[in-house]
Amino acid sequence: MFSSQPFKDGVKHAIGVPALGLGSSMFAFGAFLNSAGFDIFQSFCSTFFTFALPGQFVMAETILAGGSLLNIFLAVLLTNGRLYPMTVNITPVIRNQNVSKWKQYLTSHFIAVTSWFNMFAVHQNIKQEDKFDYFVGLGGFLWANSVVCTIAGYLFSNVVSHEILVGMVFINPMYFLIMTVSNLKEKMMICSVLLGASLSIILNSFIPGWSVLVAGILAGSIGYILFKKEIVHE
Amino acid sequence: MSSQFIYLSILAASLGTYFCRAFGVYSARNISTDSPVFHWIKCVSIGVISAVIARIILFPEGILGEATSFSRISCTIIALVIYFSFKKNVLLAVIVSAISFALVNHYI
Numbered sequence: 007m008f009s010s011q012p013f014k015d016g017v018k019h020a021i022g023v024p025a026l027g028l029g030s031s032m033f034a035f036g037a038f039l040n041s042a043g044f045d046i047f048q049s050f051c052s053t054f055f056t057f058a059l060p061g062q063f064v065m066a067e068t069i070l071a072g073g074s075l076l077n078i079f080l081a082v083l084l085t086n087g088r089l090y091p092m093t094v095n096i097t098p099v100i101r102n103q104n105v106s107k108w109k110q111y112l113t114s115h116f117i118a119v120t121s122w123f124n125m126f127a128v129h130q131n132i133k134q135e136d137k138f139d140y141f142v143g144l145g146g147f148l149w150a151n152s153v154v155c156t157i158a159g160y161l162f163s164n165v166v167s168h169e170i171l172v173g174m175v176f177i178n179p180m181y182f183l184i185m186t187v188s189n190l191k192e193k194m195m196i197c198s199v200l201l202g203a204s205l206s207i208i209l210n211s212f213i214p215g216w217s218v219l220v221a222g223i224l225a226g227s228i229g230y231i232l233f234k235k236e237i238v239h240e
Numbered sequence: 241m242s243s244q245f246i247y248l249s250i251l252a253a254s255l256g257t258y259f260c261r262a263f264g265v266y267s268a269r270n271i272s273t274d275s276p277v278f279h280w281i282k283c284v285s286i287g288v289i290s291a292v293i294a295r296i297i298l299f300p301e302g303i304l305g306e307a308t309s310f311s312r313i314s315c316t317i318i319a320l321v322i323y324f325s326f327k328k329n330v331l332l333a334v335i336v337s338a339i340s341f342a343l344v345n346h347y348i
Contacts, residue, residue, distance in 0.1 A: 051250050075245075075248055078252045086257045089261055091264070091281050093265060098272055171303065172306065176342075177338045183293050184334060185330070188323075188330065198283040199290040200290075203291060203293065207295075221291040225291070226282075227283070237276075
């Protein structure tokens with residue numbers, strides 16, 4: 007797999023803006039862990055085993071707030087619940103008959119917003135039998151790069167000024183925003199995005215912990231129901 | 241906080257995160273790319289992502305929470321304007337908005 011051309015193409019795809027977008031936030035996260043009193047191996051383990059930034063921040067902040075292990079598990083589960091629909095969505099796209107189940111479960115560790123967006127941006131130009139290797143290259147590189155950037159952020163946090171660190175944290179949401187906008191081609195997607203953002207803002211006042219998931223489910227369902235006829239005509 | 245507790249916390253966070261991914265793979269076992277569920281779940285995914293972005297920009301936690309709403313919103317607009325003004329250049333839009341954000345936070 008690692009010597010296959012689709013794997014190399016996936017790695018090539020990840021190098022550049024996708025790696026920069028995610029890596030900059032991981033760098034800032036590494037710096038945050040340093041200031042929070044974590045050691046370097048704990049910082050490494052956090053990104054190596056979790057690889058989902060919002061949940062990693064929630065974990066660190068819950069520890070600092072004196073939360074229990076159950077608090078941490080539930081808070082991270084709720085925060086990273088967004089990965090569930092993304093995984094359900096991308097798995098049928100990348101799997102093929104030659105990919106065993108254990109490989110599918112292992113590779114799911116690489117599913118994150120950045121890898122999801124980038125895979126969907128190109129998957130129609132890739133042969134079905136090549137998609138899995140391509141995704142392993144793409145997601146695997148983003149994961150490895152994130153681990154390296156977390157360590158770099160931990161080590162060089164004293165060298166980088168606070169203003170630059172804040173700017174680096176802003177790169178990732180802007181990258182997500184631009185990738186979202188660039189993927190808006192169908193009416194159902196446009197509707198889902200606009201409703202998701204609006205409902206998230208409204209629901210944040212009433213159910214802050216659940217606002218993202220509830221807004222996403224409502225927005226996606228409404229977008230799908232209103233424009234599902236378009237799929238038939240495509 | 242003890243070192244052992246931090247490692248157990250990382251384990252708890254990793255299990256919580258991996259559960260979402262593994263359950264996603266399991267749930268997708270009978271879903272094909274041309275099924276209605278596939279299209280619905282794609283809409284839900286993009287809806288969730290847009291909800292996350294809106295929340296990060298308007299109600300951020302952590303380091304971004306230290307910045308003003310004005311800087312976050314104005315630099316988001318800058319990112320979109322640059323993207324559409326310069327042939328949909330993703331890198332340029334992201335870099336310019338991040339630099340603007342750092343400058344606005346430093347000087348205002």
